Amino acid sequence: MRQQVHEAHGMKDRVAFFLRRESGSAVVLAAATVVALVWANSPASADYFALWQREAGFYLGSVGMHMSLHHWINDGLMVVFFFLVGLEVRQEFAHGSLRDPARASIALVAGVAGVILPALIYLLVVGGDGVKGWGAVVGTDTAFMLGALAIVGPRLSGQLRVFLLTLTVVDDFLAVSIIGVVYSEDIRLVPLLVSLACLVALWLLGRSRQWRATPYLLIIVVLWFSTVESGIHASLAGMVAGLLVPAYPTQRHKVVEAKQLFRDFWQSPSAASGREVARGLAKGTAVNERLHEDLRLPTALLVVPLFALANAGVDLRGGLLSDAVGSSVTWGVVLGLVLGKFLGIGLATVAAVRFGVGRLPQGVGMGSVFGGAALSGMGFTVSLLIIGLAFGTTSELGRQATVGVLAAMVLAALLGWAIFRVAAARWGEDTADLPMVLSPPVDPEVDHIRGPEDAQLTLVEFVDFECAFCAHATGGWEDLHARFGDDLRYVVRHLPLTDEHPHALLAAKAAEAAARQQMFWPWLDLVFTRQTDLERADLIAYARELGLDVARFTKDLDSAEVEARVERDVLSAGSSGARATPTFFIDGCRNVGAYDARALSAGLEHSRRGTRTQDPV
Template sequence: MSRQAPKPQGLLNRLSWSLRGESGPAVLLVVVTAIALVWANSPASGMYFDLWHQDVGFDFGPMGLHMSLRHWINDGLMVVFFFLIGLEVRQEFAHGSLRDRTRARLALIAGVSGVFVPAVIYAMIVRGGDGLQGWGVVVGTDTAFMLGALALVGPRLSGQLRVFLLTVTVVDDFLAVSIIGFFYSENIRLVPLVLCLACLLALWALGRARQWRAAPYIVVVVALWFSAVASGVHPSLAGMVAGLLVPAYPTQRHKVVAARELFRDFWQSPSAASGRAVSRGLAKGTAVNERIHEFLRVPTAVLVVPIFALANAGVDVRGGLLADALGAPVTWGVMLGLVLGKFLGIGIATYLAVRMGMGRLPQGVGMGSVMGGAALSGIGFTVSLLIIDLAFGTSDLGRQATVGVLLSMVGATLLGWAVFRVAATKLGEVTADLPMTLEPPVDPEIDHIRGPEDAQLTLVEFLDFECAFCAHATGGWEDLHAHFGGDLRYVVRHLPLVDVHPHALLAAQAAEAAARQQMFWEWLDFVFTRQSALERDDLIRYAVEMGLDVDQFIEDLDSDEVVQRVQRDVASAHASGARETPTFFVEGCRNVGSYDARTLTRELEHSRRGARTQYPHGQPRDDEQPAGQGPG
């Protein structure tokens, strides 16, 4: 179980809140698609098709660019969508799931199979003729639709399954956009192509120069788009490669601290100059990749993709076209390629890779849930419609393929719903997420407790002494204590992340050695201000400075009792679903989202009022980041 703040009040606020969630954009796409279909089959259908064929362009001296409105959307506006994909892929490689070799290998196997098998099925059904050039229609998965469907028909808690599917779609999207660029580009022109390469080189140079401002990257990307349009290479490929070249890295705590110091200057002496310094400091605190991604994410979901759907999903099925489409090989090739091909390609490849030891599934995710997610991956709306336009245009084959895409959305969702029901009833896979409840519960005889042992409210933190974010999050106790007083007890448990923090385990044992002399909290406060020096000699020196019995401290430091005490907390973290630090549990429920003192105060107040709520699918709102996204 995880925690969520109540929905905001007011119609506009609730609408904005829902569109930031997982199902909101998917519902919006369904509505827009329905509007396009109704419009295309209404008495005003002529207006619909004429609109997208309107010539739009500009002339600037001897230069100019003119395209139909539909091409401006497909070749221009949609580049923002593919640029966003590139940004996300770069993030995954920098500090996401693709950083883990076993998960990256499993995602690569599933993603490649999820592209290859649908294409083979399509080719086997269509066999030959002009319809064969539409094989690329079945290679892509619409991430927004897939996640929306998962939120509606998937397990109650599906956070880990969501991470797995997103990792697979990263590979899927990369391959799909590469296919568009290499197989659906024509009339390549050399000089503009050289300009494209120069723009890509400029993006690489900006990253190497650690340019933190977003504006230079955007200027180069705009120049890259014009060059790509002129070169004949489809701009989607250029957009995705551009996104891959924008630097991404985990948030660095020292830059956050520097920004705080700048804000203190502004607080003490507010001025335009100090205000600009604060803005620059805040910008430097996060990667330019993430800032651009955050700026583009919601507009892309609620404007770019829906406008694309409105322009491309409208197909006139009057005059017997629907009946003809249902008898056409292209329609069935698209339907079976997406629904059956994705289900078998991703599902079976994942099963075989796991059985052969070539990868591992996230904790809490079973093969039944994987098969359900593989079925939902057959929703291939956005990329599929784009490739239909490139391969068939507005011909009968294009309309038949569009009907296949729309029908496959329904078929993939129904198949996913059925598989998830079977997985829940036959395999017992009612969730596909990490545990959400603290295990074991707080024990005053064992746990370290700050505040009254019988307090009304309990906050538990899993921490790492070498995690810079833990030092500042733990410092929030003073704010929490000032607000709640004796109504709150604060508990800490150890989660030394030894793969990234080489001194964390010894520091945790040192804290327990100090605890054996009733100095745990004093030690915690003291050492968190000295995180840069946690070698054994440093820890012993701290024991001297704090007035501990040093001989006893050294004896306890590596004792079996202390080692077992730390391992108890590590086992508790594993059983409770804590994987990063800091991770907080509010009243025994894992907090998902921000962990600043104000947010934790709000969550504790909700508990005190009995307003315990759940994320329906174990996920935070999109405007929150999962706990533990710092260097720990």
């Protein structure tokens, strides 16, 4: 019985893990699409279309709102989706890939081209009343694209995934702007002014570093209501609201304060101290990140699939398929999404790299870029939303355009699959990610090793002496040593992030100067407690405190040998895929994801049993 319960819990965990991945959310979205199509073409199709036209609403005194279920989903729930997009864009600008000018430039060029060329192709193919549906080909469905990448893309595609996500940031911003500007009508001034006031209030909250989520959410509810009343499509307000919610890297001193609060709760548990712990934890992370984490899964597994259920159902009977084959609108959508995205993103990326406008992430080749560009032709969410705004989903043009979107999704996935296979076979692009294997391997003659040299398990950490989250700063190494003892050897290599930490390179050289007097580990343990004081004079004072030969230490600090030793570790980080600190390698394989002591312990245990796997996504 106990075994059955254990297996049931294991199955539940595996299902939950699958649903959290891109492939899992894409499967849920695809299932909702299939259900909508089957329902719309079944004997109960009348019930399907009648359901979404049912009215629902509320009154609060003299204020109220009534809309059909279809509008509640498209103008209400989907605002959550676009709000999530805005949160992601703000994160990318604050501490993500858009901080890097080279990546931001190439994403901007490719994203703009991936919007303009599809629209031009659509307009060249379509005429008459169908012209107003040109916006249906500008957007990419991130959930479907990433899900397809996980299924048909290279075995390891983490860096390609980052590139495509950065690109869709630009794509989504332009698509939502087009919705708000082109497909809004009957603008009413007073609600519009209320919406603008709400945006100003959100900006002021962000400037004041308000850490509570509730004030933001209350203002966003008012913003949504006033935007709907103003006549502007609420998707634009949702995305702009997300952009105004502040994002910033986790602050070390806030984490330390939260740790002290938890210690108080541990020593004297009470409702009051528990509430202070919750407040401290919330202050430790940006409100943007907390809202994103809370909304990401419900949006992927509920909001977007419900949108698909309400919008993807098109009645294919009565000759619609034959009409669609001869419809310029259908072909405009198919060619705009499949051909326009493929050529627009792919060729713009080639041009941007060739003319030095930007650079691709390490490990991503042009074959993978064109494969990802092909998958970007999966428009779906934004496409169906604009079709509804431009034509209405039940009109003849709307139904023909919807057929085009569904056909484009299948064709884009097949084209992407074919390109990835060719890229792997002809150009050797079987991965599109950073290296996963430690290079060079641990060498006891060169590396700094704590623990037995022949220990069963090896943990390598790339450190930066100004990094607030490296293992010695957080106490992670002590926990691991207590758990594994002499079964574990711990190796440290240097990765001074000089762009962020001005003293990191000098501190790394100082550690190697201390190592030349066999004092690397005492130096490491001491200096990680003095991270805010790493000037040259401070380092010399630490050498004196440890009893080192100060004259020799100072000479070694400036020597070419010490500089070369640090450079050896920096080159190792580059060839091993380490880009930030701390980065850990467990028995030579780069750890992906959480790096707390519990997560590393689990990885070490799996490695010891020979069951360790890495999921780079």
